[in-house]
Amino acid sequence: MKSDSKKRLSLSKKGEELIEHYKNMVNHGYQRTDGIYVKDTYDSFELKHFKKLIQPEFKYWNIKSVLDYGGGGSNWDKSGFSGELSAKDFFNLEKVINYEPARHSHDIISCDSVVCFDVLEHVYLNDLNDVVTHIYSHALKLVIIQVACYEAAALLPTGENAHITIRPPIWWKGFIDSISIKFPHISTMLFCSTKYKHAELFKIWNNAQFDEKEEYSVKLE
Numbered sequence: 001m002k003s004d005s006k007k008r009l010s011l012s013k014k015g016e017e018l019i020e021h022y023k024n025m026v027n028h029g030y031q032r033t034d035g036i037y038v039k040d041t042y043d044s045f046e047l048k049h050f051k052k053l054i055q056p057e058f059k060y061w062n063i064k065s066v067l068d069y070g071g072g073g074s075n076w077d078k079s080g081f082s083g084e085l086s087a088k089d090f091f092n093l094e095k096v097i098n099y100e101p102a103r104h105s106h107d108i109i110s111c112d113s114v115v116c117f118d119v120l121e122h123v124y125l126n127d128l129n130d131v132v133t134h135i136y137s138h139a140l141k142l143v144i145i146q147v148a149c150y151e152a153a154a155l156l157p158t159g160e161n162a163h164i165t166i167r168p169p170i171w172w173k174g175f176i177d178s179i180s181i182k183f184p185h186i187s188t189m190l191f192c193s194t195k196y197k198h199a200e201l202f203k204i205w206n207n208a209q210f211d212e213k214e215e216y217s218v219k220l221e
Helices: 013-028 046-060 125-136 169-180 207-211
Strands: 065-069 095-099 111-117 139-148 187-195 198-201
Touching (some): 013 125, 046 111, 046 139, 111 125, 125 139, 169 187
Parallel strands (some): 065 095, 065 111, 139 187
16 A cells, blocks of 8 residues: 655654654653653553544444554554454444554555544644644545643653643644634544543534534634
8 A cells, every 4th residue: 555645744853853752762662750661652542542432423424444643553453442342343444544653654545534642742833734734634524633731651762741732622622723624524523631531522523514504603612
């Protein structure tokens, strides 16, 4: 499967440096804020915590293919995601593509849904516009984003906190709004976590649907 070179992402110098730091953390582990050294890096499947909210949306939009954008070590084929089911079976998917530059997974194609969990808070601020646009440009129906709004336990090799872009939920909503408006037929599901496993879910939106309403105002929900 070949990458879509027409939609290749170009990061800033700092953005490329961060990718190298994350590669280092994958290969050698990382230091935590409490002094503990962790060897197994980014192996957790963060989307699992929100599966009951996501499953009906996948069913509603008839999602059959997923691009896991910055999926870390998420394994969609491994049993145990829900009982004995894998994530791929739980969501009744036909194809899953894992795009994770820090793990040398560079294949990227357009899919019914792009999911992006625990990624954007790791992105350098000046690269965020291009990264989120890159996400939307590969979605055919639905984008699901989860972003952490708190400091991480992990530290970069530089000693900085691994969550380098920490903003409140309303900031992320406004930022995502400013990009989703350019993709009016793509629906968006946004989770903003204020602590681990706890998130604020904004009402799913689709900018094209705003044009179908009689009123001019668009409520923040």
